[in-house]
Amino acid sequence: MSNWKTRLKYGTTIFASTLVLAACGDSAVPGPDDVAQGETDGENDGEGAVPQAEEGDTSTLMVGLTNAPDSFNPFYAPGVSGKWIQRFMYDSLLVMPEADSWDNALASKFDTTDNQTFEIELNEEANWTDGEPVTADDVAFTLNAIANPEIETSLGTRIAMIEGTDDSGILEEGAESLSGVEVTGDKSLTITTKTPVDLALIQEFVGFDVLIAPEHIFGEMEPTEISNSEAATQPSVFSGPYKFVEYDNDNYVQLEANPDYYRGAPKIETIYGRIMNGTALVTEFQAGNLHMAAGGGIGMVPIQDVSLLEDIEGLEVVENPSFNGQYMIINNDVFPDPEVRRAFIHAFDRQLTVDNLLEGRGEVLSSMYTSASPYNSDDIQPLEYNPELAKEMLEDAGFDFSQTLRLGVPTGNAIREQNANLIQQWLSDIDVQVEIQQYDFPTWLQVAQDLDYDIGMMGYGHTVDPNVATYVQTGATSNNSALADPKIDELLERGNEGTSFEERFPIYEELQQYMQDQAVIVPLYSDSQFSVQVDYLNGGINKYWAGSLHDVHEWSLDPQ
Structure with a gap:
């Protein structure tokens, strides 16, 4: 066995480089993995060297x-x-040490009496590293920047409940600033939502997920210049x-x-x-x-x-269930028939993936939510593995078996790549031909956003809050499945308008059942999280x- 009371050894090569930005997406935390509500999880060789940590160094x-x-x-x-x-x-207004548990960070107060107007006060001691105070103007600027259609952002759905935005979190046409954000003092402001919302929703989406940016740095720039500015890279x-x-x-x-x-x-x-x-x-x-x-x-x-x-x-190695999952996304423009999409799911032996590739350290998913989510419905079970039924459904739907499907696979996650090979085999078993097309992750994000694929592998990171609009709402920039389903949009809207878990759970349970019936995305598996x-x-x-x-x-x- 290795002994950890040994010297850390490193080389000494250092050089600076600028960050090359990936394609835009409208995402939330992660998840893991690919898209941060989602996650990007391409792996790297890491052959370069970093400075040496001296023996006994605790710094x-x-x-x-x-x-x-x-x-x-x-x-x-x-x-x-x-x-x-x-x-x-960058700090957020609140921190979230446990699921559904918040502590103050930049905010010393984040309260409401009516679940629609939220009073926020900032820590009096909070300053930027250049000595300038963190103010309510910084918070207002950050929220307005996210809503600005000229600024590249992945946080639109985070603020879409705020008065003055559309359903994607974009500033209403003709408006210069968010009507729902009002600065009331150097260290105080109010945020007003379109309708009453669950306090937990705005605490997580606005209080925790939005990182506050310095107005005196970014506010001097043209909106279109921010993403490639030195301050951003x-x-x-x-x-x-x-x-x-x-x-x-x-x-x-x-x-x-x-x-x-x-x-x-x-x-x-x-x-x-x-x-x-x-x-x-x-x-x-x-x-x-x-x-x-x-x-x-x-x-x-x-x-x-x-x-x-x-x-x-x-x-120390600790295993925990994850909020995040792996999915096969489907280009719904290419496959508009839900019977075809459901047939794909019946062709997959997802339990085999968990048992063999994950060695039992994970779970088969029945919906967008994992067992870690309080909104996961135990009444909705994964569709059964039945390749005979899958082929029969495709035949009944008039599926063209002469075509070859393009399966987009991002490199880096070995288990996901292996699962893609299994999917290719499972579909081949029902006479559906598949060509795997591999990409580095930033390229795959762009391919998926351009809808230049038939089916593809994607990891989604999820928030504790059940809002998955970033992936499935019409027009959301991480909606890479060409989804434009009024029923899904309506359920998402109703879910956001609930002000308690008891109100919201049945709405999201209906969403899970509807998405399974329509098979708009294929839930595959969630692998355990490991603390090492x-x-x-x-x-x-x-x-x-x-x-x-x-x-x-x-x-x-x-x-x-």
């Missing part, structure tokens, strides 16, 4: 990532890795516990502590997010060269290697992965 944390950050732009985080790194640098002004230092493309990102952080100076001075593939991640843990894996689809240990890490002395870290790290990944950084400024390494 430097080495974190393993299998997914490179795709954006440092606080308005734009289509991938979960980019959003996760951004959380070190190599940022320098922050409100969070850490500051960006450099990004060595597909190798590492370096962060340094913000000593003036209003919630307390971080105990760990330097953090390196080291980017590597899953095999290298395991090897580096075995060699004692990492303190933790990022988890959540961006620092993923291959399932088949988890047992190797569980046997390492001084390494040394036992002398105080802090780290939580059971609710997305809230793990709520106390990162308090993390520490015990001397070894």
Whole structure:
């Protein structure tokens, strides 16, 4: 067994590079994996070197990532890795250490008496790293920037409940600013929603998912210039516990502590997010060269290697269910008949995927939601594996068996790639021919957004709140399935208007049943989340992965 009380060994090559942005998407946290409500989880070789951490050094944390950050732009985080790194640098109004549990961050107050007007007060001590105070104008600017159709953003559905936006979170035509956002003082503002909403919805979507950006930095730019600006690609002004230092493309990102952080100076001075593939991640843990894996689809240990890490002395490995899932998306323009889409699902032995590829560490999905979600309906079961029925349904629907389907597969997630091979085989078993087309993840996002595919593999990261509009609402920019279903839109709207779990659950249960009946997306599986870290790290990944950084400024390494 490896002993973790050994010296961390690293090389010394450093060079800076600018971040190349991926295609835009309208996403939420992650998820894991691909699209951050979604996640991008392409793995990287990580062969470059980072500075050496000296023996006994408790000031430097080495974190393993299998997914490179795709954006440092606080308005734009289509991938979960980019959003996760951004959380070190930019604070939100609230933090969420556990599912459905919030603590104050930039906001010292986030209250309502009628579930429609929300009063927000900001921490008096909160400042930007250049000394300027974080103000209500910064919050208002951030929300208005997200709503601005000229600004590239992945957060539109996050603010779509605010008065003055359309259903996609875009500013109403002819308006110059959001009518539902009013600054009432230097450190106070109100947010008014179109209709009463569940407090939990706005706390998560606006309070937690939106990172507040500095108006005095981004407000001086033309809206169309923000995404490629130096402030977005190599940022320098922050409100969070850490500051960006450099990004060595597909190798590492370096962060340094913000000593003036209003919630307390971080105990760990330097953090390196080291980017590597899953095999290298395991090897580096075995060699004692990492303190933790990022988890959540961006620092993923291959399932088949988890047992190797569980046997390492001084390494803690914890398995938890995930909110995130893997899906086969279907181009509904190419396959408008729900009978054809349902036939595809009946052709897939999804339990085999869980039992063999995941080694039982996961679950078959019946809907967009996993068992971790309180909105998952136990009454809706996965459609059965029945290839004979699948072929019969296709024949009855007049399916053209002479065509070859294009199956888009992003590289990097080995299990997903293997599952794509199984899907190709399962469809071949019912005489449906499939050609696998592989892409790096940013390219695949663009292909999917352009609808230049027939079927494809995609991971979606989900919020605790059940709103999945970012993926299935008409016009949402992460709606990569050509969905334009009035019934889905209506259920999403009703779900948002509920002001309690009791009101909302039956609406989302109906949504799950309807989406299964229409088979607009194929739920495949959800793999377990694994927290992997040394036992002398105080802090780290939580059971609710997305809230793990709520106390990162308090993390520490015990001397070894």
